[in-house]
Amino acid sequence: MKKNHKIILFDGVCNLCNTSVNFVIRKDKNDLFRFAALQSDIGKEYITKFNINSTETDSIILIDQEKAYIKSTAALYISRSLSGAYPLLFSFIIVPKFIRNWVYDFVARNRYKWYGKREVCMIPTPELRAKFL
Numbered sequence: 001m002k003k004n005h006k007i008i009l010f011d012g013v014c015n016l017c018n019t020s021v022n023f024v025i026r027k028d029k030n031d032l033f034r035f036a037a038l039q040s041d042i043g044k045e046y047i048t049k050f051n052i053n054s055t056e057t058d059s060i061i062l063i064d065q066e067k068a069y070i071k072s073t074a075a076l077y078i079s080r081s082l083s084g085a086y087p088l089l090f091s092f093i094i095v096p097k098f099i100r101n102w103v104y105d106f107v108a109r110n111r112y113k114w115y116g117k118r119e120v121c122m123i124p125t126p127e128l129r130a131k132f133l
Contacts, residue, residue, distance in 0.1 A: 004032070005032060005033065005034045006032055006033050006034070006062060006063065006064045006078075006081065007033070007034050007035070007036060007046070007062070007063040007064075007133065008021065008024065008033055008034070008035050008036075008060065008061070008062055008063075008074075008078065009035075009036055009037070009038050009043045009046055009047070009060065009061040009062075009063065010035065010036075010037060010038060010059070010060050010061075011037070011038055011039075011058060011059045011060070011111075012037025012038065012039050012040070012043075012118075013039070013117050013118045014059065014111050014112065014115070014117060014118075015111075015115040015116045015117065015118065016107075016111045016114070016115040017059055017060065017111070018118070019115070020060070021035055024078060024082065025128065025131060027082040027083050027084060027086060028081070028082065028083070029083040030081070030083075031131075032081050033078075033081070033131070034131055034132070034133055035131055035132050035133065036132065036133040038054065038058065038061070040133075042133045046061070046063055046068070047061070050063070050068035052068060052070065057070040057071060058108070059071075059108045059111065060074050060075065061074055062074035062077050062078055064077065071100075071101045071104045071105070071108075072092075072097070072100035072101050072103070072104040073093070073097065073100070075104070076089060076090050076092055076093050076100075077090070
């Protein structure tokens with residue numbers, strides 16, 4: 001893995017999270033991101049390494065070099081690296097974190113009810129396998 005890749009850890013059984021990963025893959029024109037399910041061994045290693053409470057953050061984590069971003073901050077930093085107009089979403093970083101995370105947590109709490117849940121983690125296609133750790 002190249003040193004400049006950013007790693008997105010995601011809930012591998014969540015349909016919303018899997019759809020989001022596919023969206024990021026389509027908008028990642030610079031091949032910047034790599035992915036791993038939170039439930040995978042490597043996902044668990046990063047959770048331990050960065051001392052992240054997985055009961056409070058169980059949907060998305062961004063690892064950028066030696067820094068971990070969680071919840072709305074992770075989503076905004078991801079948007080900043082996508083193609084198109086999506087980097088404009090990063091301007092929401094000025095909204096206080098407690099407000100951003102309240103919205104984020106509301107969606108995260110309801111994601112299985114609204115979008116469903118898979119029985120197993122997503123298995124990438126052969127073309128996308130190199131993007132997954």
